[in-house]
Amino acid sequence: MSLSNSNTTYGTVTKSFHWLTALLILSVIPLGIIANNLAYAINDPQVATTDADISRAAFLFSLHKTIGVTIFFVALLRIMWAVTQTKPGLLNGDNTPEAMAAETVHWLLYGSLVLVPLTGWIHHAATTGFAPIWWPFGQSLPFVPKDEALAHQMAGLHYILQWVLVGSVALHIAGALKHHVIDGDATLRRMLPGRMSAEPTEQQPGHALPFMAALIVWGVALGTASALGWLKPHEAHVETAAPAVEKTQTAETAEPVVAPGDNQWIVETGTLSIAVTQLGSEVKGSFATWTADITYSETPDSNGVFGSVQVSVDVASLTLGSVTSNATGADFLDAANHPTALFEAQIIEGETGLVAQGKLTIKGAEVPVAIPFELAITDGLADAQGQLTVDRRDFGVGGSDEGNVGASVVISFELTARGG
Numbered sequence: 332m333s334l335s336n337s338n339t340t341y342g343t344v345t346k347s348f349h350w351l352t353a354l355l356i357l358s359v360i361p362l363g364i365i366a367n368n369l370a371y372a373i374n375d376p377q378v379a380t381t382d383a384d385i386s387r388a389a390f391l392f393s394l395h396k397t398i399g400v401t402i403f404f405v406a407l408l409r410i411m412w413a414v415t416q417t418k419p420g421l422l423n424g425d426n427t428p429e430a431m432a433a434e435t436v437h438w439l440l441y442g443s444l445v446l447v448p449l450t451g452w453i454h455h456a457a458t459t460g461f462a463p464i465w466w467p468f469g470q471s472l473p474f475v476p477k478d479e480a481l482a483h484q485m486a487g488l489h490y491i492l493q494w495v496l497v498g499s500v501a502l503h504i505a506g507a508l509k510h511h512v513i514d515g516d517a518t519l520r521r522m523l524p525g526r527m528s529a530e531p532t533e534q535q536p537g538h539a540l541p542f543m544a545a546l547i548v549w550g551v552a553l554g555t556a557s558a559l560g561w562l563k564p565h566e567a568h569v570e571t572a573a574p575a576v577e578k579t580q581t582a583e584t585a586e587p588v589v590a591p592g593d594n595q596w597i598v599e600t601g602t603l604s605i606a607v608t609q610l611g612s613e614v615k616g617s618f619a620t621w622t623a624d625i626t627y628s629e630t631p632d633s634n635g636v637f638g639s640v641q642v643s644v645d646v647a648s649l650t651l652g653s654v655t656s657n658a659t660g661a662d663f664l665d666a667a668n669h670p671t672a673l674f675e676a677q678i679i680e681g682e683t684g685l686v687a688q689g690k691l692t693i694k695g696a697e698v699p700v701a702i703p704f705e706l707a708i709t710d711g712l713a714d715a716q717g718q719l720t721v722d723r724r725d726f727g728v729g730g731s732d733e734g735n736v737g738a739s740v741v742i743s744f745e746l747t748a749r750g751g
Contacts, residue, residue, distance in 0.1 A: 336416040339528045341521055345416065348409040349522060352444065355405065356500060359398040360493070366391035374656045385657075385735050389610050392462035396455055399448040400464055406444035413441075420531025422516045427536065434541035436502045439548060443496035450492060454485035459616060459652025461609045461735075470612070477615075479650065487561030491552050594638060594750070596625040596713060601746030603644065607723075608737035609654065616651030616658070618644050625748060627678060627713070637678040640687055644672040663728050669694045676702070687717070693726040708750070716745040 335342040341349075369388040372378045424430050455464065456472040458479065463470055475481070510518035517529035556562055604617040627638035647666040651658045659666040676689025681703055688701040704717025719742045723729050729736050 336419055337528075338417055339419055339521075339530055340526060341419055342416070344412055346522060346524065348405065348412065352402065352405055352409065355398055355402045356444075356496070359395055359402060360497065362391055362395040362398065363493070366395055382730065382735055386610075389462045389735070393465055396451065396462065397465040399451050400466070402444060403448035403452065406441070406448070410441060410445075419521070419529075420535050422510070422518050422529055422531055423514070424532040424535040427534075430536040431541055431544070432502075433506055434536050434538065435544040435548070436499050436506065438542050438545035439495060439499040440503060442545060442549065443492060443499055447489060447492045447496050450485045450489040454482050454489055457485060458482035459614050459654075461612065461614060461652075461654050463610070463612050479652075484562050487556050488553070491556040491561065492549075495548060495552050594626045594628045596627055596748040596750045598623045598625070598746050598748045601744065603642075604743045605649075605651070606741040606743070607651075607658075608739070610735055614652055614654060616649055616655070618646075618648050619650065620645035620648035623746065623748075627750070629708070631680070635679055637680070637685065639677050640674070640689075641676075642674040644674075646670055646672055662730075663723075665694055674700075676700075691721065694728060696726040698725050704744075711750050713748045713750060714746075715748070716743075718743045 333340070333342050334344050336345055366388055369384065369391065373380045373384055373388060421430050421433060452464075453472060453475055456470065456475040457477060459477060507519045507522075510516050511520070517527055521527040521529050553562075601623070602617055603621050604615065606613055606615045608614070621642060621644040623643075624641045625638065626640075629637070631637045646664050647659055647670060649655060649659055649664065649666075658664055661667070664672075672694075673692040674687075674689065675692075676687040678685055678687055680686070681701070684703060685706055686701050686703050689699070690697045691700045692698075698721065700719060700721065702717045702719045704715050706713060706715045708714075721740050721742065722738050723736070723740050724731060724738055
């Protein structure tokens with residue numbers, strides 16, 4: 332059998348692409364549905380879930396994503412091959428409505444095979460997820476930032492476009508069965524292994540109208556998704572775009588910002604971030620709302636203390652990608668019952684520089700900590716940054732073993748403060 336197509340037959344390469352794509356699609360769709368249902372159950376506080384459930388969901392999502400990326404590259408190769416080949420004519424080209432519908436479905440299939448996995452891939456790259464793609468080329472995409480709003484929009488596109496794909500596949504299968512069972516022609520048989528030749532009708536549909544019809548279908552789908560709000564950022568995502576430090580004064584008040592007193596430092600900008608390891612992949616996040624009360628003098632007192640710092644953190648303001656709800660849930664930070672984390676320390680001289688030495692309180696557990704940090708003061712503005720690694724188990728966060736989530740949590744901060 333020839334590798335290439337002719338006007339009456341499909342070649343071996345085209346048939347191989349066709350059935351490989353069919354196998355991948357019929358695998359990836361149920362995997363996605365099962366994984367999503369399991370994820371909803373995990374995120375539902377009314378449903379009891381275990382560490383094994385999380386592992387199962389991560390496995391299914393990774394498998395789903397990996398097959399999706401495979402479909403994307405197979406589709407590209409299939410399209411590249413198709414443009415070099417003769418396309419066998421339809422056996423019912425003289426039935427204009429049916430032939431136009433068949434060509435429209437083919438356009439929808441080709442486009443969806445690229446768009447559905449691509450939107451899913453961009454969503455994966457834009458969010459901080461816990462289920463990696465199984466390949467050695469990393470989890471990011473060029474020009475795709477880590478952005479929750481973008482991730483939400485891509486998730487909405489992925490969801491609506493997948494139903495265009497599902498509908499197209501269903502119509503494609505129904506059409507093939509109709510040709511085989513009702514019409515009794517060779518439309519289906521000539522895509523099966525072996526050589527099957529069938530003479531197409533002299534009349535064949537053009538490409539322009541089916542292509543336009545496919546564009547209209549995609550337009551209606553996207554318009555529906557937009558109308559339902561699936562392409563808009565969630566309110567929670569909008570909130571995470573707010574300044575990282577909660578201000579004492581807001582833009583809505585006409586009062587001037589209170590000037591710092593002696594040795595008092597007012598934080599103007601800053602970020603408070605964390606990084607954890609889940610299923611071997613680093614997951615980064617940040618707290619949107621926190622306050623810092625800082626005193627500092629460049630000259631220490633008689634006890635060698637330069638000042639003090641007290642940081643209060645709104646635990647519920649944590650954003651940690653797709654695992655945010657789990658991180659703030661009862662098994663981990665338990666934001667509902669322990670809404671505030673507190674860091675209280677004195678600033679002293681360490682072996683290599685300044686250290687904030689004191690205690691960190693999370694989930695009601697106090698643990699002594701020491702955070703070395705760098706400080707630079709210029710014209711009354713202080714820039715400081717530091718990092719601390721803690722064991723989440725010391726605070727009763729997560730299980731007693733590492734399980735899916737590593738025990739070590741890296742806490743980092745950067746801030747700019749104005750002093751009096």
